[in-house]
Amino acid sequence: MDVTLAAGSAWTDPACPVARTVDLIGDRWSLLIIRDAMDGATSFTEFHQRLGIARNILTDRLRKLVEHGILDKSAATDGRRHTYRLTGAGQDLFTAVVALRQWGERHAFAPDEPHSILVDDQGRELPELHPLGQDGTPLSAEASHVRRTA
Amino acid sequence: MDVTLAAGSAWTDPACPVARTVDLIGDRWSLLIIRDAMDGATSFTEFHQRLGIARNILTDRLRKLVEHGILDKSAATDGRRHTYRLTGAGQDLFTAVVALRQWGERHAFAPDEPHSILVDDQGRELPELHPLGQDGTPLSAEASHVRRTA
């Protein structure tokens, strides 16, 4: 198993997991495609209609997400359609999507502005996500640091 | 208090917190600037050297991050330098950065490839972050859904 970006292109910062993730899904559309896949979208047309993305760009992004092991492409029972499904790695982005969503809820809306919310099976809003230290208390950026590998 | 994107530009999906967050920090560089700010970078030159970003683009991104209330710009004691610091909203992106980092650690490296890691004050690696349901068990994308606002 190995992970690659694209022929002829290099990682922005090869040793940093944040930078690699941004290289893979940090453009204007990929994360929104993933968001809609998590919300049930599976076909080219569905993604196109929900996002209003240019068709050639959608083609390119779906292809790259498949290449990177985030989406899986298969033929649907209707021979015209293709089915795009999140792989395990794609589903594992749920945590990151929730973290970005919760930040947006807290900081990207005026107090009175309405916005969609994420709820569980019982319709209850999700609790806020925060990194915890070993002792179970919330951990801040200042209380942590990056250890660079040799 | 109100939140705006930029003169003459519109939100990709105004009601979705994920989309708004992507509109604010979802380009090739902003999140890496924030990552380095969390790791102690404060000056134009520091960001430039760590990232290898084009100077005019760095100027633009720092200005936008300040505009969006994620960074704060002030004069340093050395009259030549400026100091960029994360605001509260900027520090609050820590959760999202950790989530993206942990996904990258799990899925963007070959098993034997070295990468930097995030540790706490005692040098211990951070526990994995996962959304939990009200009952405290991990919640998956399938067990949740978006409720659209009127």
Next chain:
DNA sequence: TCGAATAGGTTGCATTTTGCAACTTATTGG
């Protein structure tokens, strides 16, 4: 005190990415 170095830009131009609209191919339902 004055010239060189540092810090933080700006400007012009080339390259790359993105977006739009029209066209293409394959499948399907009536």
Next chain:
DNA sequence: CCAATAAGTTGCAAAATGCAACCTATTCGA
């Protein structure tokens, strides 16, 4: 077998990004 649907592809225009040279204000050192 014809019209509609699905999933693209293609050509061209517009916008974003990147590079290198230039500019201005501080500060340091001889």
